[in-house]
Amino acid sequence: MLKGDHPGDKIAEIKSRIDIVELISEYISLKKAGKNFLGLCPFHNEKTPSFTVNREKQMYYCFGCGEKGDVFAFLMRLHNTTFPDTLKLLARRTGVILPTSSFRGDGKSQLNAREQIIQINQIAAAYYKDNLFSPGGKAASSYLKERGLKESTIEVFSLGYALDGWRYLRNHLERKKQSLKMAGEAGLIVAKDDRPDVLYDRFRNRLMFPVKDVDGRIIAFGGRILGDGEPKYLNSPESPAYIKGRQLYGLNLAKEEIRRCGYVILVEGYFDLIVLWNAGIKNVVATLGTALTKDHVALIRRYTDQVAITFDSDEAGKKALARSVEMFIAAHMDARAVVLPEGLDPDDFVRRYGGEALKRMVEGAPSIVDYYIENAIGRGNSFEERGGAAARAAAFITGIQDVIDRNLFIKRVAEKLGIDQDILKKEVQRRLRSNARKEFLTPVQQREAAYSGLELNMIHLMMEYPDVIPSILSSKAMEYFINRDLRLIGQSWIDYAVNETVNPGDAVSFIQKLDNPDIEDIFLRLFVKGSPFQKEQLDSITSDMIRQVKRRWYKEQHKNIKNRLLNAQASGDQALGRELLKEKERLMREEREL
Numbered sequence: 001m002l003k004g005d006h007p008g009d010k011i012a013e014i015k016s017r018i019d020i021v022e023l024i025s026e027y028i029s030l031k032k033a034g035k036n037f038l039g040l041c042p043f044h045n046e047k048t049p050s051f052t053v054n055r056e057k058q059m060y061y062c063f064g065c066g067e068k069g070d071v072f073a074f075l076m077r078l079h080n081t082t083f084p085d086t087l088k089l090l091a092r093r094t095g096v097i098l099p100t101s102s103f104r105g106d107g108k109s110q111l112n113a114r115e116q117i118i119q120i121n122q123i124a125a126a127y128y129k130d131n132l133f134s135p136g137g138k139a140a141s142s143y144l145k146e147r148g149l150k151e152s153t154i155e156v157f158s159l160g161y162a163l164d165g166w167r168y169l170r171n172h173l174e175r176k177k178q179s180l181k182m183a184g185e186a187g188l189i190v191a192k193d194d195r196p197d198v199l200y201d202r203f204r205n206r207l208m209f210p211v212k213d214v215d216g217r218i219i220a221f222g223g224r225i226l227g228d229g230e231p232k233y234l235n236s237p238e239s240p241a242y243i244k245g246r247q248l249y250g251l252n253l254a255k256e257e258i259r260r261c262g263y264v265i266l267v268e269g270y271f272d273l274i275v276l277w278n279a280g281i282k283n284v285v286a287t288l289g290t291a292l293t294k295d296h297v298a299l300i301r302r303y304t305d306q307v308a309i310t311f312d313s314d315e316a317g318k319k320a321l322a323r324s325v326e327m328f329i330a331a332h333m334d335a336r337a338v339v340l341p342e343g344l345d346p347d348d349f350v351r352r353y354g355g356e357a358l359k360r361m362v363e364g365a366p367s368i369v370d371y372y373i374e375n376a377i378g379r380g381n382s383f384e385e386r387g388g389a390a391a392r393a394a395a396f397i398t399g400i401q402d403v404i405d406r407n408l409f410i411k412r413v414a415e416k417l418g419i420d421q422d423i424l425k426k427e428v429q430r431r432l433r434s435n436a437r438k439e440f441l442t443p444v445q446q447r448e449a450a451y452s453g454l455e456l457n458m459i460h461l462m463m464e465y466p467d468v469i470p471s472i473l474s475s476k477a478m479e480y481f482i483n484r485d486l487r488l489i490g491q492s493w494i495d496y497a498v499n500e501t502v503n504p505g506d507a508v509s510f511i512q513k514l515d516n517p518d519i520e521d522i523f524l525r526l527f528v529k530g531s532p533f534q535k536e537q538l539d540s541i542t543s544d545m546i547r548q549v550k551r552r553w554y555k556e557q558h559k560n561i562k563n564r565l566l567n568a569q570a571s572g573d574q575a576l577g578r579e580l581l582k583e584k585e586r587l588m589r590e591e592r593e594l
Helices: 010-016 020-025 071-079 083-094 113-132 135-146 151-156 168-175 180-185 251-261 270-278 294-301 315-330 346-353 355-363 368-377 383-397 403-417 421-431 443-449 453-464 466-474 484-499 506-512 517-529 535-571 574-592
Strands: 031-033 036-039 051-054 059-062 160-162 189-192 195-201 206-212 218-225 233-235 264-267 284-286 306-311 334-339
Touching: 010 071, 010 083, 020 036, 020 051, 020 059, 020 071, 051 517, 059 517, 071 083, 083 113, 113 135, 113 160, 113 168, 113 180, 113 206, 113 218, 135 160, 135 206, 151 270, 168 180, 168 189, 168 195, 180 189, 218 270, 251 264, 251 284, 264 270, 270 284, 270 346, 294 315, 315 334, 315 368, 315 403, 334 355, 334 368, 346 355, 368 383, 368 403, 383 403, 383 421, 403 421, 453 466, 453 484, 453 506, 453 517, 453 535, 466 484, 466 535, 484 506, 484 517, 506 517, 535 574
Parallel strands: 264 284, 264 306, 306 334
Antiparallel strands: 031 036, 036 051, 051 059, 160 206, 189 195, 206 218, 218 233
16 A cells, blocks of 8 residues: 655655745745645646645645645656655755765766766866866956956856867866766767767867756856857757756846846847846846747746747847747736847847846837737738738637637737727637537546545544544444545554654655555645644544444445345345345444444
8 A cells, every 4th residue: 555665764854854835935936825825836837826835734736737745746846857866956955964875886876867967067167167267268258358247247157168179178077087978978078970989078169158957056058169160159968967948047046036026037148148147137047049948938937927038129039039929828928028129139238238228128018919919910001911910810819728818819919900809709719629628527526526525534634633543443433434445544544643753744745655646636635725624623523524434334335235135035035135134224223323
């Protein structure tokens, strides 16, 4: 029934040192709601917060998508990491020393690929940083000064320099006894096409930008060429530590400022971000050499639902923005389009006009939806142009899943184009699939329907208030459970609770070890909703619940005997019929004594 525990008490020690509300608040915005905390789920798009965190039980549950668990489950799901990786991360965070579990022949701890890459990247970043302030990095450091960067900005972004040579970093990593194979996995070292045994540095004569994940670990690099050469920017390839479509540059530094300001500014490049930061604008993040993705939008959504997107005013910039409209609508985000004048990018604009001017541009920026309607769909002057614009709008609107968002978009487009709203709506509906949708119970409702509410409630009561267990134990109520799984769970909890000092979060840990995902989901939903039982009435609640569980059992027995009697009569088995009648009388006597 129960899954195996991780050896030792380190997990419990880590949990005792972490407040789940504080940890999750580093990744999403939470607001107090009674005994719980509510926020927008980081694992699915939603308009109304359904992600619920319970401090007392140190657990979370999303009533929208069903994701649930403790601090370990949250980080594993969020970062897509394994339990050992998460255990090490939380151990470092809490100062808990883990026992050495796996060794190589030389006695050193064994790291997985992701950890090795992060370790090698850290060594490489320190090396690049030293180079920047060495005689060999004079041109690079002078370039940064020409761009007006403060020393504090250079320091906070850990900027560095890759020397103009083929094997400087490779030799340094060898001296540090690092695996060149893993350095290749990290994208720092490259093998020659015709000579796989010849390895050389990927980044040469480049200003280096370490890319950090939201927890501040270096997962990749970007390098800008100094002088002539192509490509102007060279980025690390994807690796076990880095997927560019899921990361935003600078988020580890900006997340608190984003919460404080209530919105984020989205730019495209390293320098765009760093120059804004240098000018005092710190609620800014950047994509990493890729178009905006749904994962990027979901990542931003954890911290705010308001975003200002800066982009070039040329045709390519407009097309890039148009591609992102549907993602922001689907994510229910308030997105604004910041169109910079004179073909300037954010870096040029801030250096020319200053940070305050950019803030004013953001404040006066139009809604991304309005911008899209105006520039991508177009108004149209002639009959044909307006018809074409309406057709483009209808095609786009059919991709909007949320009915309310879809209708709002229809209304706004109709106003802009000067056409009848009902006509546009009919065209959209014509394009939408008209398959009738049947109503079904939700998966959660189906699971709950499979189990008796009485039996669930009794186990819930025992978990919320272990003091009632002696009364339930003496009544032998578990023997009257009809559902076998629930009976085993209830008995297992009794066995655990009578031998241990039970803490508020123990029930959550107990349930998570059950080899039954459906029951786990049901109980975690109950836990996060809070106790429905009034403490001052526990005795009467317990007694009443015991009686109801037993009566339900007797009712089922009576039904069973009735069916067996009918079968005995139909087959002419009089002896069996007499035995069943005696059994029925005995059950009735017992039931009257309840």
